[in-house]
Amino acid sequence: MAVEVAGLNPSDTKIRARGGPGAPGGKEPPYVAGREAAGTIIDCGPGVNGLRPGDPVFAFFGWFARPGGHAEQLVVPASMVTRRPAAVPVAESAAVPLAGLTALQALRVLDVPPGERLLVTAGAGGVGHFAVQLGALRGLEVVATAGPDNHQFVRGLGASEVIDYHAPDATGRVAGISYLLDAVGGDNIAAYQGVLAEAARVVAVAGLPSVIRADVAATAIRCRPSGEELAELADLLADGVLSATVQEVFPLARAAEAHVLLEGGHVRGKLVIQIGAR
Ligand SMILES: NC(=O)c1ccc[n+]([C@@H]2O[C@H](COP(=O)([O-])OP(=O)(O)OC[C@H]3O[C@@H](n4cnc5c(N)ncnc54)[C@H](OP(=O)(O)O)[C@@H]3O)[C@@H](O)[C@H]2O)c1
Incomplete structure (x- = not known):
């Protein structure tokens, strides 16, 4: 998928603070942070049903995916990917998965x-x-x-x-x-x-x-990736009965500022990082 916007979560700042080596999943530098993303499908592997290139999607892809969501392009298992509601701004969708x-x-x-x-x-x-x-x-x-x-x-x-x-x-x-x-x-x-x-x-x-x-x-509990459960949230978002609050959208070049703000512990809703096309 081509990533447009990716959420930032405390797990990203905690892994970064630990410095990568020794972190769960053996995240040696260079390590690309981000456990969730919203964007568009570039291409699908064989056997993928119900998703097509060009589809607007979002995903939580688990704790050990490499690279993470703060990258321009990702390969994500289809079972973790869900079509995101077209009417919901991509920055808000990016705040939802994790x-x-x-x-x-x-x-x-x-x-x-x-x-x-x-x-x-x-x-x-x-x-x-x-x-x-x-x-x-x-x-x-x-x-x-x-x-x-x-x-x-x-x-x-x-x-x-x-x-x-x-x-x-x-x-x-x-x-x-x-x-x-x-x-x-x-x-x-x-x-x-x-x-x-x-x-x-x-x-x-x-x-x-x-x-x-x-x-x-x-x-x-530890959150499990689930395209099916994310689809339930997508339906609620599309119906307008669930919403994501994004306190601020940071360009990738200012991701470090977003980490510091999140580490302060008083963000309202979520912070997200703008990665690709706006
Ligand atoms: N197990 C999992 O799978 C999983 C998944 C996601 C997150 N987590 C963990 O869950 C925790 C929360 O994640 P998050 O993304 O929700 O964090 P977050 O958005 O960074 O939490 C910030 C919020 O916490 C409030 N807050 C700070 N201290 C508080 C306190 N003592 N009592 C009540 N509210 C307080 C702040 O409200 P005020 O500004 O009003 O103080 C702020 O709105 C993190 O430790 C994260 O690593 C675990």
Whole structure:
């Protein structure tokens, strides 16, 4: 595929910070970052059905693809590639695959019954802003955490309540909650575990605490590439019931600035990198 725009994710900055050698998958320099991309099909291999040269597509191609998405051209397994909705700007589509699939797969693991309360931490971030929307679409009462500047944004995504995680009573505000989708990390789950309901369920996308309450069912997930699940997200995007927020589009020449901004930990939605034709 010819890459037009590619998303930037914390995994990219973490791998870069580790310096390549020794990183998972043996990513020796030169290493091309990027785990997702949106663009156009240049050509298809033998046996590929349902996709044609010229199709607008997007993909999350897993953790170990070489090169990554921050390249002009990529070879991607057809099973990971999905036609992206023509009406959605390519920069927004590029923001979806990794964070959107992570949110979708995390919600599937939690399997929250409709009408139940779900706590999404980091509701303004890449994963969180999709999780809030997908949770609300499933008919859940979504409570999210975010800094004060993001409360209006997260409410607009469908959260019925937004909690400032800096507040001293932040955890007490969700006392008795049964479902937690955490996108912050193990220490954050540790902070909330004392207020979770008995036999609560937790799904962690950024790691589990070293100790977890015995009655709590906690699962750490790692996003799986799936063209089929990405097609579900594409349908929601095309229907206008799911949206991707892109805080900023960086030209490839300024990718280093995008890494620094993302590492600051306060991006709203996603950052993406413009690679090819605009
Ligand atoms: N397991 C997987 O497959 C998988 C997939 C994707 C991501 N991840 C991991 O999941 C984590 C989140 O990824 P992401 O792309 O969503 O990150 P992100 O977009 O960089 O997260 C930034 C957001 O986090 C919020 N935030 C920062 N500290 C917070 C806190 N203590 N409590 C609540 N919100 C807080 C910020 O909101 P404010 O500005 O309002 O503070 C900001 O909107 C990363 O560690 C990433 O590596 C794992």
